[in-house]
Amino acid sequence: MAALQTLHLAHLPPDLAVHVALYTDVRNASFLRDQLLQGNPDFEYALVDASVILSTTHALAAVFRAANDHLKGRLKSRNVHSEIVFSLGANNNIAQSLRTFGITPTTTNLLAIKLSTDPSITSSTISEHLSASIQGIQVEFNDAKLAGLNNIAKIRKLYKLGGVGEEGSKGKRRRKDGTVESSGLVDGTAAKDAERERRELEVAILGLMALRGAV
């Protein structure tokens, strides 16, 4: 079974470690969500529905944003962990982002994130608490695992990014003779197209998260 991963994001102070654990087949999402709703301090995690997470970069960009706002003392939600979930959203509506990206009673793929905002929060304390609290199968937090359990169509819909990077979308243009001309890219294999599509979707999402609906 995979173990809790401890990461250090660039630019953040070295003692502000990021701890991440990914689970599939979670059976007690309802209980976990209740702990968050009740504000149980033992359950101060970002509990994210992993089926709407595109990639590790997608999740960690939200962590970076929340951590930066935490360091600058301008969180908009209850704590840095709810702020991570809020930061996944593409607008300023906290409740909506928590509902969309946070754990739901029916969540089965779960991403748990916790920051070492205090020296007493260590990898082993978190690890212990998570294994005692989450009923599910822990898997490695990486792009391949996320790709295996996320729902791209749903992600596109959430961010209103239907068509971005997809075949025949605005990024590509049809020549007069009907053949598709990809934007400067040489035609590649299906795998290369899929990779390009994923990259375009990711960069579009990061942009929307950064803007947070600012007009």
Next chain:
Amino acid sequence: MDGPSPPQPPLPAPFTHTHPAPTLLTQGAEALLYCTYFLTPSHPCALKYRPSKPYRNPILDKRLTRHRILSEARTLVKCRREGVSVPGVLALDAEGDGVSGGWMMMEWVEGKTVREVLVAGAKRRKEGRDDEDGWEEGVTALMGKIGRAVGRMHEVGVVHGDLTTSNIMLGPLAAPQQNGVTTNGEHMEQVGEGLGGEIVLIDFGLAGQSLQDEDKAVDLYVLERAFGSTHPEAEEGFQEVLKVYEESYKGAKVVLKRLEDVRMRGRKRSLLG
């Protein structure tokens, strides 16, 4: 001899922790451009930092900085999702901490500005180190690509506002290269040294959304002047920009008509001095 370089305001948190420290690339009037990385060292990015201006009223300064960062980011995000070749936005902090300004991180563009490429090429040719035929063909191909990129940008309703050769980059070839031959069989030598690659438009600090032909024509005029003043040898080739631009979207012809008016006014203005 160079004078002392202007003092650089230190980067704000969280970049005070960044190791190795971001490298300063350029220092413009409004912004400093650094090379650093996003979340991990394997993900290079450009950091555009807009320090606060001590001589401006602090409240106004904060508002201006915030506005500029969000405006540039908004245009980049729109362009990217509509298929205009620009660096994607990775993160930003438009608020700063009240004293130090704000920043935006964007994808790193591997490559050089068109200005750098043309200046280096002109120098090589003057020294007789480049074969002329390959170079001229290369410049023409490059002009075509610029015309298409600008056309696509205008088609989606974005005007750049500062379209100079420093704000157009020539990224790497899309196809991985092997021994000077791209994987689609194109020989590097055929396009003139350093002229191959994909066009990436940058610096949208003064950009905005506009459907006005006038604004688009001014973009083209600024670009034409930029070529004329810094790259006289490439001025002729500029026709290729307009030719490809004209065919790149439906409204292009009207904009080119408008460009003639803009040129006329420009000439009158310079006559009046």
